[in-house]
Amino acid sequence: MKETLTGAQALIRALEHENVDVMFGLPGGCILPAYDPLIESKIRHILVRHEQGAGHMAEGYAHVTGRPGVAMVTSGPAATNLVTPLCDAYMDSVPMVGITGQVPTAAIGTDAFQECDTVGITRSITKHNELVMSAQDLPMVVRQAFHIATTGRPGPTLIDIPKDVLQNEMTWYWPSDDEVLDSLPGYRPNVKGHAKMIKEAARLILAARQPILYVGGGVLKARAAAVLRELAELTQIPVVTTLMARGAFPDSHPLCLGMPGMHGTATAVTAMQKSDLLIALGSRFDDRVTGKVSAFAPDAKIIHVDIDPAEQGKVRRPDVPIVGDCRLVIEEMLKAINDLLQSGEKQADVGPWRSRVSGWREQFPLAYDQSEPGAALKPQFCLEKLRDGAPEGTIVVSGVGQHQMWTSQYWNFEEPYTWVNSGGLGTMGFAVPAAIGAKVGRPDKTVWAVDGDGCFQMTAQELVTASLERIPVKIGILNNTYLGMVRQWQEMFYDERFSEVNLSGTLPDFVKWAESMGCVGIRVEDPQEAEAAIDKANSINDRPVVVDFRVAEDEKVFPMVPAGKSNDDILLHHSQDSRREFLK
Template sequence: MQELTGAQALVRSLEQQGVEVVFGLPGGTILPTYDPLLSSSLRHVLVRHEQGAGHAAEGYAWATGRPGVCMATSGPGATNLVTALSDAYMDSVPMVAITGQVGTSLIGSDAFQEADITGITLPITKHSELVTDVARIPAAIAEAFHVATTGRPGPVLIDVPKDVQQATGPWSWPPVMDLPGYQVPGPPSPTAIRAAAALLVRARRPVLYVGGGVIKSDSHADLLRLAELCQAPVTTTLMARGAFPDAHPLALGMPGMHGTYPAVAALQEADLVVALGARFDDRVTGRLADFAPRATIVHADIDPAEVGKNRAADVAIIGDLRLTMAALADAVAAALPDGAALPDGAALPGGAAGRRATAGTADWLAVLASWKRQFPLRYTQDSDGPLKPQYVTERLSALTGGEAIIVAGVGQHQMHAAQHYSFTRPRSWINSGGAGTMGFAVPAAMGAQVGRPGELVVAIDGDGCFQMTAQELATCAIEKIPIKVLIFNNGFLGMVRQWQELFYDERYSSVELGTAIPDYVKLAEAYGCVGLRCERPDEVDTVLDKALARTDVPVVVDFRTHDREGVFPMVPAGRANDEIVLGPEFSADEQRAATRREMEI
């Protein structure tokens, strides 16, 4: 049997796993592994901060569906990955982090650059292991990828002491995985599928509440089929933007705290909510007790612990969502009176006509259509007034035909991007959902661009977020990763400012960053990127055209956006979704009409 050092075995295991790129930064205890890395088939992207490596691995995974890989040394190198691991855990992103650790004889001695990273990351990883035997390295790596990518995906951390990397052990591949307690949910129960289909066929006010699981399981095609068969409206959560085309007549947009009025109100009035790979997050439900009060709940998820965690399910469908979606669409097709006559769900028209024969949802769709007309996402862009972030997003959406891969940080810019970009396909929206990690966008865009090199990757970022991880522009410039970064620079921690305006009597405490420092154009140029600035609405198209045309270098655009612009609609935290606030663009009469929500079905 061939003998390899632990370091060689680690690198070769990554190659065998089909890894093409590792984002990382070397240091003392991971040095042995960086040596064989040099002569391997793996591309290593040298980041400027390990947090950037972690988010880049996430962005890569979001964009490609393949696990992202990052690497760091022990102690501070490893702890710098913590935010990204937490982010990946919250958003179920498949990711493998490999960290060096001090030698086994030094563990526990407070050695230089020692940190108990498996202990620190225990609550924010799907699994972690400190590998103490060189012979276990291939199996540990294979298990890490298996656990990270199967079932509900998530981050796995493998911590390898320096002496284990240097020791020699037997090499063989594939290794025998030893995971007796790890079970991957398989196909859903046919009984549950039939029960859900029966409810869907009968429902008069159904809503498909679509979460990130639909994108992760690549079941968007069956989602489209299911929605059109049932003529059921679809709302896509922040994690699921792009799972259903926004231009489709059945699309309601995003639900939740900053969701569209039709999406939020439809869930409140629904008689049936079918949650597909979604987890009834508090940002979606508002006050839980008042969420979707009239609805029977069907909850399909691969993670049994999510079903019934926040809202009890009337029908629970546990299993692989891709199999669930296919089975559900088939069952609905079979249950529809004229189902057998339909050769293909896609042949149905998008409007209500396709389902008219089986009655049911036509009246409901008419109500939703009137809500869409009455209560759209509304903002005002004066031709000579301050630049609105919504306008920039809509122009970007138009100029890219909804085909760009959009990456966002966290805050107002993220919500404006999620609301106003018209998504056409899955894996074209990447953001930090559950964790809400400011600084996510630039490194995640970098990872996404590495994973999909030929495509247009555009980070929409806030000025606050941008400054947290902007150093990765250097990585992008040197590694020729031509991302576009659109900074919505309003000089504030905008979302915090909005909360202080609304809930703290306009007492603005530590939220003003200033628009001029740093000079983002000069900063971009200093990093070897193209820097552009846009201050007026009539410049937007020209500047965007110029930015999007550059495919050789990263581009940063400093959009000087209006500092008073808020994100609306808004359901204040902890309140019921029925208390949705349309915002200053709507009159008191309109708000009253929205709250009263008269409908007759």
């Protein structure tokens, strides 16, 4: 039977058909018609305080559930406020669907009230976007948007819907999988790796004497953590997990070397530099990992597994390029390696390499100076306490800057999908809304956001959303009263000429601010108070908690590879400088 719906009803029904259980948004003029049928819908809508918050919540939700996050906002300024999260999701390959209202079709191009060229503005920061010109197209466009966002290399898609398209009538239908595929003749992601290349990779892996598994976010996107572990254990090859891949391999595993890159462990950085074979799995040779590209892992052959063909050879030419889904490719790789082993081939002895790597790990653990009695807390100390006090399986979310690097360094990531951060775009203010989205996606888990005082002030208002919607996230602010990472660079690279980097030691009062937003606020000024405060925060589950850790203002993140320098020029914590020779 033909059923007539308005475009708005069709939109909401289409979202229900896509199994959307929650969406984040804020209504306004042009999107108003879509908010009406939402009243009858089983979809939970979370009303944010700023549209950027809706976008990052959708990302946080997607990070921890693997399902696409949905953000719905109106036209013009609301759409431009969604730009940052869309770009963030694009850089970090987060599946997300943005829905924006648009001025009525007849008004498009007339500089109407709250009109902007949303599709034009978001073209280069979405995997695909679409301006819908007819209500009849809505179910198909929604299906395409979800299909594109979640398949291949995941990413954000955007649907821009003029107000009259939401109001007009259409005849309901729901396109089949085949109809969706037929409508997208140019979109056929390649998920299965080339068999010959996989075999070649298996041969290189068995022949390598100093191999490293260079694991990126693609492994998490492909839900490949379990097969990765099989591969590492079968071959006894050490693993580095990039900022986007923390948790893809357990930090406590003897083969895990931690994070590589600008603030990676000396062991991870050096092991890559000295490696004769980098097996890059869903990683993209980001500049924060490679340092100076021409000096990066100079003796390594490269096996590059990535579902995005454009990543192959973008930065470093692979010896064996494999386009495909990490999980499927690793499975095939395991088979190929086992076949070779069964046919009598022997793996080269990686024993000496492993002991060399272990030596580095012993000599160059993460290090910081404990605070003098009476002096300010050390941020690393706070993180150790947070980590040790956190219930098992806690999801940790961060903003961007020093606190992000310390969190990645000092947390022990044991399970996949317990780490949420903004890696590629480096969006300050990401933590609070992303943590809220993560908690909505995984209400069964404790969610801690570790934030900076600078970041927190960018999106803190979403804690009002969290209080009202009863989303009990926990925020630990490492408050050093500075834009800490900027301060570190000005100290190290601009002769301590501090320019516009001090926020304030007195304003805002984070505890009062937290309380005004319906949260519990706790201040920690002394190392002695840290544990009790964290225990208290962990015991509160009916509202958000904000802990203001007043930490040392001049603490710096080490190790560090200065921007543009070779990874060989890694700067160590001063206590390890005398052992530098060991890294040769």
